[in-house]
Amino acid sequence: MHKGSPCRGRSLDSVKSEKKLGGEVVLSRTDGQQESRSASRSSGRGRTTIIFTLKNEVRGLVEALRLFQEKHIDLVHIESRKSRRRNSDFEIFVDCDSEHEQLKELTQLLRRHTEILEICPGDGSAASRHEVSGLPWFPRKISDLDLCGNRVLMYGSDLDADHPGFKDIVYRKRRKYFTDLALSYKHGNSIPRVDYTAEEVRTWGVVFRELNKLYPSHACREYLKNLPLLTKYCNYSEINIPQLEDVSHFLKERSGFIIRPVAGYLSPRDFLAGLAFRVFHCTQYVRHSSEPLYTPEPDTCHELLGHVPLLAEPSFAQFSQEIGLASLGASDDEVQKLATCYFFTVEFGLCKQEGRMRAYGAGLLSSVSELKHALSGGATVLPFEPSVTCRQECMITTFQQVYYMAESFEEAKTRMREFAKTLRRPFTIRYDPYTQSVDVLEDTGNINSLVKDIRHELDMVEDALNRLNKRRRP
DSSP states (O other): OOOOOOOOOOOGGGEEEEEEETTEEEEEEOSOOOOOHHHHHHTTEEEEEEEEEESSHHHHHHHHHHHHHHTTOEEEEEEEEEOSSOTTOEEEEEEEEEEHHHHHHHHHHHTTTEEEEEEEETTSOOOOHHHHTTOOOOOSBGGGGGGTTTOEEEOTTOOOTTSTTTTOHHHHHHHHHHHHHHHTOOTTSOOOOOOOOHHHHHHHHHHHHHHHHHHHHHBOHHHHHHHHHHHHHHOOBTTBOOOHHHHHHHHHHHTSOEEEEOSSEEOHHHHHHHHHTTEEEEOOOOOOTTOTTOOSSOOHHIIIIIIHHHHTSHHHHHHHHHHHHHHTTOOHHHHHHHHHHHIIIIITOEEEETTEEEEOOHHHHTOHHHHHHHTSSOSOEEEOOHHHHTTSOOOSSSOOSOEEEESOHHHHHHHHHHHHTTSOOSSEEEEETTTTEEEEEOSHHHHHHHHHHHHHHHHHHHHHHHHHHHHHOO
16 A cells, blocks of 8 residues: 655644533544545545543543554544443544554554454445454454355356356356346345256256265264255255255254355355354355266255255254354464365264264265265275364365264364364454344453353353252152
8 A cells, every 4th residue: 555655643732622411522623624535545544433442531541642642643533422332331432534554553552541442444434443453354244244245256157168067058148147146135135036947957856866865874863854854844855956045944943044145156264254144155056967966166956955954953053153253353374274174074074973974064965976985984084173174185176085073063063162262363253143243352341241141141041940940849
């Protein structure tokens, strides 16, 4: 970014008290000088709003304002107001004009005397103090997935020369139709219903029939429990491709997950971000009919037969979400490690049940040949250990060189939780299912609020146990 020459900001004498009502103070500039937005951009400056609370109410404000002056940051507006986050606190709302580098230095110094709650650029874009500190953007609420759910990296309507459908004009036109459906989707919309062609249904039917021959001896018990429910409630059958809208409603009732249509491959960061909000990005198109038992990309056969039955399982859904939550705000290297762990568990994972290996990975449960190979006794299988698994190479066009086995979903979840603690992210993320948003736990206020919620939940457990004991007494 081009940076203009330093420009000294106004002194604190250039602001005066405008009003003082009920303990709230509002201050604004009185010199009447307002630079235009274009001038601010050309000089490398910009308007920013900072909201913070004070660690020491008496000295904290004096020290905070002194920092603004020392960093030559132009104060446009200052206001104290009752906190919407914490009932007993006041928040300081500061509107200022500064250069980006000045702002970064200021926020680092402010943390000594304040707890910064939010930083918003004046151009209307959503931002936070984490972006100013150089941490990657991540969605804060489920609707934010609209901002990253369409950043397709591969395929969509553009097929590589070695794709089975590359030379098929009719198939490519059909893929363009599915791409347009996905790109026009917004959170809260109904997923468009698709009138699948006879050829698409036949292709699905081949995959469905061949895989169902293997499931009783190869799939984990949770998969086998949920597949009949999908037959009952979502019309899974050899002659019908289920509609994503019906599947999404089913998952919502079973595990809280919902479906979001996607045009093709997303980046690991964007895909995992969806899982954090219990959103699974799912394709609607069908693989090319010339090779019904092969696809170089995820298609609706892979999604509906591989992923959906286990996303309906609460323990597995929790495991998937926790990988997603760990990815929010993580570095590129850490996201890649999490994505690799996801690949070797959710996509190609094995578990042990009744003394036998069973598959729970969607990549296995949607591939006849690799499902047979992984459980043939000839494949290399190692215990799932995230710190080791995260360094394994992922094979896309061939069978995996190694598979990882967990004793159970709970064991895999416990190991992933411990692995997530080793990430260098400077905060912890908590999902709020009521608002479908995430809370960043990085100050005492957020953490105290969480503790209150936990105490309330424990009170409910204690009350339930007391009532149970009373019923058992003679």
